[in-house]
Amino acid sequence: MATLADVARHAGVSTATASRIINGSSKPVADALRTRVLAAVAELKYVPNAHAQMLARSHRSAVGVIVHDVSDPYFAEITRGLQRVATADGRLVIICNSFREPDRELEYIDLLHAHQVAAIVIAGSGYLDPATAARLDDRLRAFEATGGRIAVIGRHEHTGDAVLPDNEQGGFLAGEHLFTLGHTEIAVIAGPSYLTTTADRLKGLQRAAKKYGIKLPKKRVYHADFTRDGGEDLATRVLAEEPEVTAIAALNDSMAVGALAALRTSADRRVAVIGFDDMPIARDVTPSLTSVRLPLTELGERAMTLALGAAGESPRVEHVEAELVVRESTWPHEAR
Template sequence: MPVNLTEVARHAGVSLATASRVLNGSARSPAPDITERVKAAAEELGYVANAQAQALARSTTGLVGLVVHDIADPYFSAIAHGVQEVALQSRHQVLLAGTDLGGEDGTPRSAELAAVTAFISYRTDAIILATSRFLEEDPVLAKNLGRYIQNGGKVVTLGDTSIPGAKVLTVGNFEGARDLVDALVTSGLSRFVILSGPHERNTARSRVEGFTSALERRGLEPLAVVGGEFSSQGGFDATLEFIDTLGIIAGARSTESPLCILAANDVMALGAITALRSRGLRVPDDVQVAGFDDIPTLRDYSPGLSTYQLPLQEMGRLAAGLALAPESALESRVTGAVVLRESAGTPTSALDGA
């Protein structure tokens, strides 16, 4: 039978209330010698504290809910790592939920709502939504989270949201996409196809707007803008959708600027490269490719992918800080840097391999 708190109190020679205050983390702490005596008794008897009792004593559960799209996606795993770093420093554990498999109706929206509902029922101290926000938030989700915030919970989103009372970590997606295009055009490229990702996601839309804004400013326009899922398969399918119509032949000489595929994230870019290879096309010789995010696994791919590098783990740390620091600001912002590698543009010794 597990040792209970009453036995610990008896062994330490203190009241049950005193033992509870020591072991369940109450703000009212007994004298140091009593505290040490209770802890020693608990260790000697092998007592394991009850999480529910601790939550009641502290008015906190020590839990943080984190919602990502795809747990296997290096973008989200890097962010999750940063969240966990800060959570552990503040003695919190992270509950993780993914939305890629869909909820009751098979959609990411319903999966996100189910995850948030579960986190609220577990009385998590904070909920971090690392998934790209939708153009229009689910009204049920927004209502539930608004009530959760009113009851003392903290909500942080990556990107703007209409959820009332939520804190926001703003990511420089528009500016990053614009800077990436500027660097590629400066390197001599002028023909682009954009793999846009899902239009209803704010992240994808902001990046595409950044791409097109930079092109317009230079008197250019994309040859095509092709939608698709924010995944390797989405990049693969979107690339095959347009590549055959352009009549690109492997090894063919052309007086035109090389074609460059601008993918709204790195995993789409990697899917695009796979699709090009399936048509016998080489990167960067026949077609050039650039992504966005600089996910950690890019070091395993050749040629190296040109991209816009976001500080993914730092984004996780900042999001967790917004959620868990008592006096944190309502908003924080991150930007990144262009990284040109072999897949597109001209690599520079200062950035290549960053």
């Protein structure tokens, strides 16, 4: 492993000069030396040690991103936005998958902290459990105390810079759509109950139910894990257990796609399905999926912009509206 000292020796200069030439310092250097040093770099295939550099110039540049799971299209879209902004700013992005485990999240915060990242962006639902939320907040504060910047996406329990999609309003839109279409017996396919995203979307749904005088009993709310297969299983159960149901509200598109699959295998039931997030697949399934659109890439872009911006005095919070996108998977309730 060639070091700066090797290069300097090879070129017959001091490490100071070599460093200056390699980093394009403003200090003027004779052309002869410059050429010699650059030749030495090429010959020795010298690559500077990033750790030593970071240490010496105690200057933070990389940014960390913690998401539940990048291979989930929801987070993939957000991550795309995050990366676009960060890369445009010339930053290295370190992506960590928490797999929805708070402990792993905690671990990653410390890891990113240890790696001296300039900022951490956390995307994905927060945790309803106050103890868990507090523990996370504590680590986040410790990171902030050392000058790190933090931005969260969709975690209103964190008081700091945040981009908040309006999940409650989105839930309301979904419910309103179904209820104005005349559906009175609906089932909900929800995500894990310990996530705030689930709770918020559900809350909006219930507000709509109240407004339209519809009862939405607890037993009609099924919980899975926000995956396609989870949605399929739940929808299968709904079809078996609830002959009255004429519409299913899935709390994300993956599960809605699963529900559609379940529906396909039971030709005798015609059940409307609405999703949430409006992921790219929504257009391509059949029937195409009615959904509540969240501008995922934009969410990522805005969060990274906050994180990289100068530290403001008051925490900046940006709210992002949800929007109903009607396609073919919902229709008016038909009397039997």
